[in-house]
Every structure is written in structure tokens, then in C-alpha cells.
Amino acid sequence: MNPFIYEYPVKTFFGVGSVGKHLGTLLRGYGENILLAYGGGSIKKNGIYEELTAILRESGKRVTEFSDIMPNPAYRKVQEGAELVRRHQIDFILAAGGGSVIDCCKIVAAQAKLEQDIWEMEFTKHQYPDIWVPMGAVVTASGTGAEMNNGAVITNEEKKIKAGVLGACADFAVLDPAYTLSLPMEQVISGAFDTLSHCMETYFGKPEEICLSDEIGESVMRNTIRNIRILRNDPQSMTARSELMWASAMGENGILKIGKITDFQAHQLEHQLGAYTDCNHGKGLAVIHPVLYRHIYRNHAARFARFAKEVWNIPEEGKTEETLALEGIQALADFIREIGLPTSFTEMGITEESVLRAVADSSNISAGCCKKLSREEMFEILKECL
Known part of the structure; x- marks a missing residue:
């Protein structure tokens, strides 16, 4: 085995009902302005959106929504999200979805704190972010393990490159297996x-x-x-x-x-x-x-x-x-x-x-x-x- 340094930063809350049990308490440690990020809208059909927004309201949060994150998140979408974070002075990003949503938010969180373009920073200068807007993940579709690390797979459509980009690491991840029940079996x-x-x-x-x-x-x-x-x-x-x-x-x-x-x-x-x-x-x-x-x-x-x-x-x-x-x-x-x-x-x-x-x-x-x-x-x- 090669030499290594191991650190595991993500606090994980696992189990059926874990969102309702833990999320409100977790959000107390952050500011009032929350970016709620999600994909094509399936969370509005399966009741997850209502549960999350109710918890956010009860926690006294002001919510800005960042929706329509695509299955292969595009770099232009990252820039759109980063602009939302800056414009609304977002204190915390809550990513509700699978790997695509979480990956997109990890780079949004970092790009929002940077003056330079994160793609050029990482792939040309080989420099990497060490500051970002805090974020957490509510996993609704498992498989990627995106909630566990700071790596994200982003598609730069202009350059025709789909690559790993390093960004934020979630402060916490909430994993409720019941949230996967509404997914098509093919996706699971x-x-x-x-x-x-x-x-x-x-x-x-x-x-x-x-x-x-x-x-x-x-x-x-x-x-x-x-x-x-x-x-x-x-x-x-x-x-x-x-x-x-x-x-x-x-x-x-x-x-x-x-x-x-x-x-x-x-x-x-x-x-x-x-x-x-x-x-x-x-x-x-x-x-x-x-x-x-x-x-x-x-x-x-x-x-x-x-x-x-x-x-x-x-x-x-x-x-x-x-x-x-x-x-x-x-x-x-x-x-x-x-x-x-x-x-x-x-x-x-x-x-x-x-x-x-x-x-x-x-x-x-x-x-x-x-x-x-x-x-x-x-x-x-x-x-x-x-």
C-alpha cells in the first residue's frame, strides 16, 4: 500500500426520514439567504420540494431557486449559478438531487468566490480553489457518490470536454433511501x-x-x-x-x-x-x-x-x-x-x-x-x- 494522508470532511446523516429529522437543525448554522438547487423538476412531482421548502421556511430562510440543472451539467450552467449566488448574496447552497446537481453546485460554490474563470484557473494555471460558499447535499438519486468529495464532472460544451473539476466539499450530506422510490428503475x-x-x-x-x-x-x-x-x-x-x-x-x-x-x-x-x-x-x-x-x-x-x-x-x-x-x-x-x-x-x-x-x-x-x-x-x- 502506498503512503497516504486521509481526511474525511463530510458529515453524513443516513436513513429514512433523515431529512425531516436533521435538516432544520443543520441549517441553523448558516445565514438567511439560501440557494436551493435542483434538476428538471422531478422533486416537485414527488413531494421532496414541498418538504424541503417547508423546512427552509420554518428555519426562517430566504430562498433563491436554481433549477433545470441538466444530467450532464454544463459549464454555462455553472456560471449561471455563480451569478445567482453573487447577485442574491447567498450564504449557503442546498443541492437537492443526484450527482449532476451536486457536482454543478460544488463548482458554483467555488466560482462564486473567484474573480477568475475556474476552468482556466484549473486547466491552464493548475491552481485550485481553497474557498467557497458553504453547501450541503440532500441526495435524491444515488450512484455517483458526489456528496462525498469535492470533485465534479462538468461538460464544457464550447471546448467539447467533459472533465473533472475541483470545487467545494459539502459540509454535510443527508441520504434518505426513500427519496429514490419515485425514480424510474432504469435510472436507479x-x-x-x-x-x-x-x-x-x-x-x-x-x-x-x-x-x-x-x-x-x-x-x-x-x-x-x-x-x-x-x-x-x-x-x-x-x-x-x-x-x-x-x-x-x-x-x-x-x-x-x-x-x-x-x-x-x-x-x-x-x-x-x-x-x-x-x-x-x-x-x-x-x-x-x-x-x-x-x-x-x-x-x-x-x-x-x-x-x-x-x-x-x-x-x-x-x-x-x-x-x-x-x-x-x-x-x-x-x-x-x-x-x-x-x-x-x-x-x-x-x-x-x-x-x-x-x-x-x-x-x-x-x-x-x-x-x-x-x-x-x-x-x-x-x-x-x-
């Missing part, structure tokens, strides 16, 4: 696969020797797989929803990454695919992962073989390391098909090789991947995904 499953992806992308990073972080990661992966299956058969299972919500947080609260250089090459490819097509994140990852792993497993064969044994419970007797590794990758592919996620870009309406060429040419190359891919190899991987 897609989000849960993103959790599994985060775990895999960490697990297949470096160093190669197994460590405690990896063994915890194996448990989180098994838990996620099991509870996705339970939820497919029983969509109302609050136990499964609770487990998946906490697994999502575990995937991104830093615990699995302690002592690791993570991989995240699949995420880098999918991010750029999203920049060019605005596709669903979890679905794009589902298509990419098995194809990518068949290209790189020989460079980390022992770990892929362990993945087959420990995560998919595939017996190893009489099998070579390579055979076992391939069986694990096939188990992942079969699981993706089993839970109804796409297995090709064509199923997602993505058919143009020219788009895939642009994605390959602009994707980041992950330092943690067990094999450093060339642009041409990334292009071949993406074409195989068609």
Missing part, C-alpha cells in the same frame, strides 16, 4: 452500476499487490451486485435501496482509494463520449467496461483472476489465471445484460465512427491503468463497443 440501476464502476476503477489501479482497501472494495462490489439483483425483483425493497445508497457513498468517500493510484480509464473514455453525445453516464460505462477489460487484463491478470473469484464467486480449480480472468470479465458482461443495461453503443443510438475518433483523440490517458493505452488502441476499443 444505471446509478448503481456507476457505483460498481467506481469500485472496479479503484480496484484495478496500482499497486498490484492486494491491500485492505482492495478487500473492502471487493465487499462493496459484492454488496452492490447483490442488491441490484434484489431491487430488480423487488423494486420497493427499502433494504436494497439503503444498501445501494451507502455503497454509492463508500465508492467515493476515499476509503477504497487509500494507498491506491486509481485507474478510471473507462470513466475518461465515457466522459468524452458524454461530451460529444450527451449520453447516460451509467449506460456508457456498462458498454465500455467489458470491452476495455478484454484489452488490458493480461497486464493485470492476477488481479482480474482474483476479481473473478472474490467478486463473482467463480471457482478456480483446474483453471489458468488467464482463463479465470476472462471468466470474471464475462460474468461482468453477463450481469450487465441481466440487469437490462445496454451492451453496445448502437443500443444507445451512437453509431458514428467519427464521433468515436474524436473521443479517442481527446480522452485523458489514466496514469493508474495497468496498461497505458495509445489513441489508436482507445479508438479500437470504442469501435468494438459499437
Whole structure:
């Protein structure tokens, strides 16, 4: 395990009814002007909006709304939110939603305190914010674990780049599994696969020797797989929803990454695919992962073989390391098909090789991947995904 410094700043309130129980008390520590941020308006259909605004009123807060945050939050939306924060002298940002809303707010909170453009600051000057408007998150859709850290995935539409930007870290996160009941099952499953992806992308990073972080990661992966299956058969299972919500947080609260250089090459490819097509994140990852792993497993064969044994419970007797590794990758592919996620870009309406060429040419190359891919190899991987 590599040397590390670990700090976990986000105070988490978990459980059914946790919003009503804790949010009002939490808000007392902040000023009167609150920015309530949310997405396309689903929280107004499922009763969450009414609950939150009632708590805000009872807490004596003045509310400015920041709505219509898109599934792949755009940089122009960040700037819109930052202007709202400045104009209304916002004291605190409350992000109510899934990863997209929370990610957008993390960068809004930082940009509102900066005189310079945060994109240029981070990607040109390699400087990062150390001050922001305080914020908290009420999670309504789990999977990204966005509430657990200060990283955000933002699409710069002008530059055709979907990338990680560093911003605010939430002071607190409230996770109520009941809030996910009104989501379409397709969205729940897609989000849960993103959790599994985060775990895999960490697990297949470096160093190669197994460590405690990896063994915890194996448990989180098994838990996620099991509870996705339970939820497919029983969509109302609050136990499964609770487990998946906490697994999502575990995937991104830093615990699995302690002592690791993570991989995240699949995420880098999918991010750029999203920049060019605005596709669903979890679905794009589902298509990419098995194809990518068949290209790189020989460079980390022992770990892929362990993945087959420990995560998919595939017996190893009489099998070579390579055979076992391939069986694990096939188990992942079969699981993706089993839970109804796409297995090709064509199923997602993505058919143009020219788009895939642009994605390959602009994707980041992950330092943690067990094999450093060339642009041409990334292009071949993406074409195989068609």
C-alpha cells in the first residue's frame, strides 16, 4: 500500500426520514439567504420540494431557486449559478438531487468566490480553489457518490470536454433511501452500476499487490451486485435501496482509494463520449467496461483472476489465471445484460465512427491503468463497443 494522508470532511446523516429529522437543525448554522438547487423538476412531482421548502421556511430562510440543472451539467450552467449566488448574496447552497446537481453546485460554490474563470484557473494555471460558499447535499438519486468529495464532472460544451473539476466539499450530506422510490428503475440501476464502476476503477489501479482497501472494495462490489439483483425483483425493497445508497457513498468517500493510484480509464473514455453525445453516464460505462477489460487484463491478470473469484464467486480449480480472468470479465458482461443495461453503443443510438475518433483523440490517458493505452488502441476499443 502506498503512503497516504486521509481526511474525511463530510458529515453524513443516513436513513429514512433523515431529512425531516436533521435538516432544520443543520441549517441553523448558516445565514438567511439560501440557494436551493435542483434538476428538471422531478422533486416537485414527488413531494421532496414541498418538504424541503417547508423546512427552509420554518428555519426562517430566504430562498433563491436554481433549477433545470441538466444530467450532464454544463459549464454555462455553472456560471449561471455563480451569478445567482453573487447577485442574491447567498450564504449557503442546498443541492437537492443526484450527482449532476451536486457536482454543478460544488463548482458554483467555488466560482462564486473567484474573480477568475475556474476552468482556466484549473486547466491552464493548475491552481485550485481553497474557498467557497458553504453547501450541503440532500441526495435524491444515488450512484455517483458526489456528496462525498469535492470533485465534479462538468461538460464544457464550447471546448467539447467533459472533465473533472475541483470545487467545494459539502459540509454535510443527508441520504434518505426513500427519496429514490419515485425514480424510474432504469435510472436507479444505471446509478448503481456507476457505483460498481467506481469500485472496479479503484480496484484495478496500482499497486498490484492486494491491500485492505482492495478487500473492502471487493465487499462493496459484492454488496452492490447483490442488491441490484434484489431491487430488480423487488423494486420497493427499502433494504436494497439503503444498501445501494451507502455503497454509492463508500465508492467515493476515499476509503477504497487509500494507498491506491486509481485507474478510471473507462470513466475518461465515457466522459468524452458524454461530451460529444450527451449520453447516460451509467449506460456508457456498462458498454465500455467489458470491452476495455478484454484489452488490458493480461497486464493485470492476477488481479482480474482474483476479481473473478472474490467478486463473482467463480471457482478456480483446474483453471489458468488467464482463463479465470476472462471468466470474471464475462460474468461482468453477463450481469450487465441481466440487469437490462445496454451492451453496445448502437443500443444507445451512437453509431458514428467519427464521433468515436474524436473521443479517442481527446480522452485523458489514466496514469493508474495497468496498461497505458495509445489513441489508436482507445479508438479500437470504442469501435468494438459499437
